[in-house]
Amino acid sequence: MLFYNLRNLYTKPGRHNEAIENLKESGISNVVFHQLDIKDPTSIASLASFIKTRFGKLDILVNNAADLGVVIDPGPFRAFGGFNFVLDENAKAVKDVIDEPYDKAEECLKTNYYGTKRVTEAILPLLQFSNSAKIVNVSSVYGLLSYISNDKVKAQLRDIDLTIEKLDDLVQYFLKEDKLECNGWPMLISAYKISKAVVNAYTRILARKYPKFCINCVHPGYVKTDITLNTGELMPEEGARGPVMLALLPDGGPSGSYFNQTKIFSFD
Structure with a gap:
């Protein structure tokens, strides 16, 4: 199984050694680490x-960008209650707490969507050698279409015949927008929400293209991690339940679906 956590292993050099030692102490010794920068095609090719x-092959790919x-x-963010308060109706209240510059939005989509896509495309040939291939895309509840009020965009993301090319065009359309609110885009952590919405759509496209694979996306829950500034409600091992369940689904299990932790859920 290939699992990567971009935030912990790429942005914090040396964290992989700590993670591997912790696994060994818990009795799991057969763990191999390989460096990966999902924004670097050379790094991706090296991993593949x-x-x-x-x-010679891969059975399970877990994308966790x-x-x-x-x-x-951080201080005011925690005082507000963390991500439980990050709703569009609270946009004015948190405008001095959360800044969303364009370069950060672009980096978010390069990582969460394009990075996930590049890794998957590089690994797909190895998954095709497996008798029981699984892909798990770690998504977010913020990727639900209810966070987007632009009906045209929602219709595109719901389209069962959506292509990767059209999905790429949609991402570029979002990045060119400069009036988020009046054009129906999310107001808070907008790039993150769009990135996870398109990852969900990408999951469905892949599931349709590779019917013999089991390909799903999952919201792990609001977990205490670096990315949530440890404001989450679940411990990491609790957040791992959904992704692990999907990685170990029996043959013939659901594919092209979105899960909220361990329960299948609507994309809306």
């Missing part, structure tokens, strides 16, 4: 080559 040379696309003032 490593897996092919060492294992996470970039919020914002700059947060």
Whole structure:
């Protein structure tokens, strides 16, 4: 199984050693680490080559890319109640707490969507050698279409015949917008919400293209991690339940679906 957590392993060099030691102490010794920068095609190709040379195939890919696309003032953010308060109706109240510059939004989409897509495309040939291939895309409740009020955009994301090319066009359309509110885009952590909405759509596209695979996306819950500034309600091991369940689904299980933790849920 290939699992990567961009935020912990890429942005914090050395964290992988700590994670591996913790796993060994809990009795899990067969763990291999390989560096990955999901925004770097050379790094992605190196990982794919490593897996092919060492294992010849891959059974499970868990994509866990996470970039919020914002700059947060930690103290006031925690005082507000963390992400439980990050609703569009509270946009004015938190405008001095959460800053969303364009470069951060662009980086968010490059990481969460384009990075996920590049890794998946590089690994797909190895998954095709598996008799029981699984892809799990870690998403977010913020990727639900209810956070987007633009009916045209929602219709595109709901379209069962949506293509990757059209999805890419939609992302570029969002990045070119300069009037989020009046054009029906999310007002708070907007790039993150759009990135996860398109990851959900990408999941459905992949599931349609590879019917023999089991491909799903999952909201792990509001977890105490670096990305939530440890304001979450679940411990990491609780947040892992949904992704692990989907990674170990039996053959013939659901595919092209969105899960809220361990329960199947609507994309809306």
